[in-house]
Amino acid sequence: MKRFWRSLLVLNIKMKLLLLFCVTILLPLTIITQIVSTLSVNKIQEQAVSIARGSADQNMMNVQSLLERYTNICNRYSFNDRLITTLSLDERYEDPYASFQAYNLIRNIFVNDIVTIDFKIDMKIYYLNPNLTQDLLNFIQIDRMIEESQMYKQTVEADGQIVWRYENDTFSLSKTITDYNGIFLGIIKLELPLSEIRSLIDQHNPEEMKLIFTDAGGFVFASNDKTLEGADVSGEAFFTAQEGQEVLYDNDGEYLYTAANFKRMNDSFPAWNMITIMPMERILMESSEMKRKVLLICLAALLVSSAIFFSILDRITKRIRSLVKRMKNVGEGNFRMVESEHSNDEIGVIINSFDRMTVSLNSLFHENVETRLQLKDIAIKKREAELYALQSQIQPHFLFNTLESIRMKLHRNNEDAANMILNLSKLLRTNLNMKGDIISLSEEINLVRSFLAIQRHRFKERLQYRIDIQDELLDCSIPKLIIQPLVENAIKHGIEKKWGGGTVAITVIFSGERLHIEIEDNGVGMNAGKLDEVRHKLKSESTVSQQGIGIKNVYDRIMLHYGQTARMDIQSRSEEWTKIVIELPCSGNDGNTQA
Known part of the structure; x- marks a missing residue:
């Protein structure tokens, strides 16, 4: 590590700044770009998968809504009061006119209402009452042939539950009609064309999303991929997998798989399976394009920032080299002035300061001899001042000696006057001997005591x-x-x-x-x-x-x-x-x- 730092010290400032740019800007920016790109792509992928799954769920909800509409119609009319009353076995209809009126009543209740709700529905009523008029199209009296049909047997065995069947490109649902005492009166049957379901799935491109409808055995009766209709997919991985959402792997790539069983959603629905298969490549196509754009933009930003950095770096190092050259000239004794820097940045301030320093050095060089002469004059004057200070001390000493002589002469005749002169002498001596402006508190108190002693002689x-x-x-x-x-x-x-x-x-x-x-x-x-x-x-x-x-x-x-x-x-x-x-x-x- 020490060898590495030593190798850095021998580099010129341009290489050091370039290395600093790579370590502190270029490398972090590259890492950040990669991280942001990865996070953005992952987020877009999550959103794309979520949208794809949402689309599959929406298709399932559309089919579920269609089945709910038909089951509601079937349930609605199997419990219709007027229909049950008309089909009741207690109604004899001995008069043909009365039988015909009952027929018209059912038609008005049933057929006209059905046409208003959904004209695509083909509805049939199979009933037991032998006295009710039939038209052999929508109102059919139950006979032996009907009783032996699979539809009749399955519906009766369902005991009030809706029975779904798929026959000849048509699916139907049927349910028994009973009176309030539970007595069997007949069967209501709705026949719907398979085009109803196909209209919901054909709007999707099979290359982007495959929608497959199968019965419980795996028979495909509807798909937007027409090559799969009529096929048996019971052995395929997407059919045998558990219901839910997962990613399937195939020779061609990855596929997002979504499966739903309508029977488990609602007991009234058929045991059909709706399978959605979406290729991950198409789902993630947008994220891949986004990643490519992000990388291109970041690369362009790096190129522009590098160009700007190198341009500024070249200008800075050029000015520093110029300053180094000026310093060498001054070191060799050449104080020649050059043109000053007009920039106000740090380097410009250094260059201008160095130029002013050069002028100052030149002036100081020429003033050196004159300054030495002035210092000699100052030394002579200082000695003269010291002599004057020594002479000034003679007067206070003379004053102290004179006061002492007076005190000694007064001591024999006037002791109070002598003490006053003694205290005054102490006061003056202490005051004049104090050096500087700061003294100890004890010195100040001694002055005060001497002063008070003099004042006591007076007062x-x-x-x-x-x-x-x-x-x-x-x-x-x-x-x-x-x-x-x-x-x-x-x-x-x-x-x-x-x-x-x-x-x-x-x-x-x-x-x-x-x-x-x-x-x-x-x-x-x-x-x-x-x-x-x-x-x-x-x-x-x-x-x-x-x-x-x-x-x-x-x-x-x-x-x-x-x-x-x-x-x-x-x-x-x-x-x-x-x-x-x-x-x-x-x-x-x-x-x-x-x-």
Whole structure:
């Protein structure tokens, strides 16, 4: 497998795309075409066989409907009340006129009605009443010759059931007539020409569908294949096979076989068999033609898609070869410009980008010396800036040393002034020694303690303060000078203006993965209007005053550093208290979040 992939790597891109087309498009399309063609042909074959079977079933239903019509006529008149009354043996008809009237009555009831229903039917009534007039055509009195006929004997033995017979190209059905007490009065017989059945089957081409009617013994009395009429098919496979549907095999091919026995459908029907034989070749002729058309259409689609693919492939590889040639020229140091690509596709974008890169490389090559000179100038200026920064540190150290000298001289005469200078010196030294904008919470608290110590010397007992913070939170990193300015603001605007002074409370807790800082004083507070004004100025876009660092400065630096992850809020009640709440993400000096 590895050798196969290695062999693919040495192929050029045109061969790779061609192989990709064959594997991902040509081969799947061929397989799909074959599958769709097979499924379509199978579906068409199923439909064709279903239609053929439906046609056979329809022929059977047509014959069944014909037999039902004749059996209904026979049953209808064998139970006709007026016919039974007229044929009754109790009727004497001693008067010839009365006998003739009875004859006309039967004729009006029977013959005229039959002609209206089906003029092809030849109906006969055989009766026992000796007093009833007969015409020897349709109304015949039973004599010895009739009693000895097969028709008479079979009908009487059938005991009320319809008897079917086939004689001389004519089939007939007969049934006994009895009164309401079961006394035998006569026989009704219907004779029908075989042309009735032949008219139903002759409309089919025997080459497409053979319809065969046989009696129970296998004698063919009707078929659309005239060569089979009168033949004995009792030994044929389609006759001896079980009733149902199956495919028969012959020397000439396959045949769809359908058989039905009318007697099993209805006891009143004759024991005839209707056999349908259809060659599968003709049934599936349409599906074969369909398969050929599908294959031709798919082949044409493959040829067209292949032609389009090769045309596009040739254009793509030609442009790629042009790009490779340009790259070789640049690699050899030739930055000559060529005509840009006007196409906006991916290859065109690559070519145009490469051309712009060539121009840039050419410009960079000529600007290289000038850039080196500029870098030297920048290095010299950087050293000068470092020297200036070192010189700037002299002034804070001089200030610290001077304050220390003053403190030592005041220490003997004024201890409070000396302590104030000491705290101021610590405050300035700590502030100036802070590197960067981020310090630890402990450093910020030390600044606040130094500041409060200075303020205690000023306000004496009027200023009280309380700092409540857990030791494990002292390593959290915060922006510098965000608590001290707020403490200064609380003293200046809250405690200083209140008669008798007050207390400043600083509380730091950790809750919900956030650091909560609260600076609260019980000074003069603010009314609702003043509080809304301060909150509005806090979130406005105005700059901080140059006179000092205030609440606005703290809020802006927190928002710039943390964004929406931080929160600062002011709460106050007039003449009672003011509270400033800050919520920050807690992180250590190394920048990692601490829980």
